[in-house]
Amino acid sequence: MNYDIIITGGGLAGLCAARQLKQSGLSVAVIEKKEYPFHKVCGEYISYEVWDWLHHLGLNIQELNPSNIQNLQITSPSGKIKLSAPLDLGGFGISRYTLDNFIYEQNLKVGVQFYLNTTVENIYFENNTFYISTQQGQMLTAKYVIGSYGKRSNLDRILNRPFFYKKTPYIAVKYHVKYDFDKNTIALHNFDEGYCGISAIENNQHCLCYLTHKKHLKKHKSIPEMEKNVLCKNSFLKDIFTNAEFLWDTPETINEISFSPKNPVEQHIFMVGDSAGLITPLCGNGMSMAIHGAKIASEILIQAFEGRISRKQAELLYAKQWRKHFYSRIAWGKRLQHLFGNTTLTAFSLMTLKHSMPITRWLIKQTHGSKISL
Ligand SMILES: Cc1cc2nc3c(=O)[nH]c(=O)nc-3n(C[C@H](O)[C@H](O)[C@H](O)COP(=O)(O)OP(=O)(O)OC[C@H]3O[C@@H](n4cnc5c(N)ncnc54)[C@H](O)[C@@H]3O)c2cc1C
Known part of the structure; x- marks a missing residue:
């Protein structure tokens, strides 16, 4: 089959691009290795930066009953220092299970073609055409390809992207829980070399998601033991792990999370979302x-x-625009993650920020964009 555009990976980047391109009259196919709905490791707090834009695309997110999050709370690794600040733009909470599936279903209605349970195996570009082969044996062609396959995929190895070969120490774990915590606040609880976010999503549930160093898992041998011995040193996390109702038997987990720089255009492929660059999760902006x-x-x-515009002009323009909008946010995310990496430094940073609200708000602003113009 031949398409104007093939989108490799149906997360939020791929699903939103597919919708917009289809609505402009192009033939679009999305190849997604899983089948909707499915869970993803993600804090599930989305900045209001995109709210109007999603509605402009015809996606009425309000009908999914998301939470409305307006405040941020950060605690030190012991739980003794607590910083509270308003989130100037704020955000909404909705599970990826619900949100991605909703956009998928809305995209089917406008005629986006989906290949589900289908993994892209190889992509090559020849004579102005992309050839895409799948592990399921299909061969598809397109004039343009969007790479929206997330943080790390077999395709990064195929495309020989340097970050793929660098080991990273990060792992992430996610649960859905029922817990008595303010629905309008997102809390970020620090612990030794890690942080754990909790915020409300739909159906009176909360998303509980943390990022940490894999050495803790190695030392404590299992996720529950690591949570008991490392995370629960923060009194707020101890309360959550003791009193929350955990809704899944096992958490969603991922490893090899890389914050290394990537190119927004790679071998003529337009990289979008995490395939183009990953912001540290503590910013809640990915x-x-x-x-x-x-x-x-x-x-x-x-x-x-x-x-x-020509293909070459399109590629140059995209790379330029991508860097303009996201480069500085990603850099600030990394700086903030360093600030919160170590127990003493985190406590010191929080104590300082607690007494300087303008600096706190300024720092939050550096990682956030403003509302997308329609
Ligand atoms: C611990 C953690 C917490 C986070 N918390 C937040 C938060 O609270 N707020 C926020 O805004 N961001 C958060 N993020 C970041 C956010 O999850 C990502 O930025 C976002 O999911 C990026 O969307 P995407 O569409 O680029 O990728 P994804 O959502 O990862 O989608 C990629 C898709 O591609 C598919 N795929 C991969 N390889 C192939 C292949 N070869 N063939 C076919 N399909 C393929 C995958 O199955 C997947 O569905 C967090 C990230 C982490 C790690």
């Missing part, structure tokens, strides 16, 4: 960046299909 990046890439691809 999803809005994925959706925003999808908009930028789609608008440029539409111009290319209308013959207003």
Whole structure:
């Protein structure tokens, strides 16, 4: 089969790009290795940066009953220092299970073609055409390809991207829980070399998600033992792990999370979302960046299909726009993650920020974008 655009990976970046491109009249296929709905390791707090844009795409998120999050709380690794600050833009809480499935279903209605349970195995570009082969034996062709396959995939090895070969120490774990905690606040509880977020999602549930160093898991041998011996040193986390009702038998987990720089265009593929670059999760901004990046890439691809710019111009423009919008946010995310990496430094940083609200708000602003213009 031949398409105008093939989108490799149906997370938020791929799903939003598919919708916009299809709505502009192009033939679009999304290849996704899983089948909706499915859970993903993610804190599930989405900045309001993208709210109007999602509605503009015809996605009425309000009907999913998301939570409305307006405040941030950060605690030190012992739980003794607590910083509270308003989130100027704020965000909403909704599970990826519900959100990704909702956009998928809405995309089916506008005629996006989906290949589910299908893994892209190889992509190559020849004579102005992309050839995409899947592990299931299909061969598809397209004029343009969007790479929206997330943080790390077999495709990064195929494309020989340098970050793929660097080992990283991070692992992440996620649960859905029922817990008595303010629905309008997102809390970030620090612990030794890690942080754990909790915030409300739909159906009176909370998402509990943490990032940490894999040495803790190695030392304590299992996730429950690591949680008991490392996370629960923070009194707030101890309360959550003691009193919350955990809704799954086992958590969702991922490893090899890399914050290394990546190229927004790789071998003519427009990389969008985490495939283009990953912001540290403590910023709670990866999803809005994925959706925003999808908009930028789609608008440029539409111009290319209308013959207003060449492939080369489209690639240069996208790389430039991507860096303009996201480079500084990613850099600030990394700096903040260093600030919260170590027990003493975290306590010191929080104590300082607690007494300087303008600096706290300024720091939050550095990692957040403003509302996407329609
Ligand atoms: C611990 C943690 C907490 C986070 N918390 C937040 C938060 O609270 N708020 C926030 O905004 N962001 C958060 N993020 C970041 C956010 O999850 C990502 O930025 C976002 O999911 C990026 O979306 P995406 O579409 O680029 O990738 P994804 O959502 O990862 O989608 C990629 C898709 O590609 C598919 N795929 C991969 N390889 C192939 C292949 N070869 N063939 C076919 N399909 C393939 C995958 O199955 C997947 O569905 C967090 C990240 C982590 C690690």
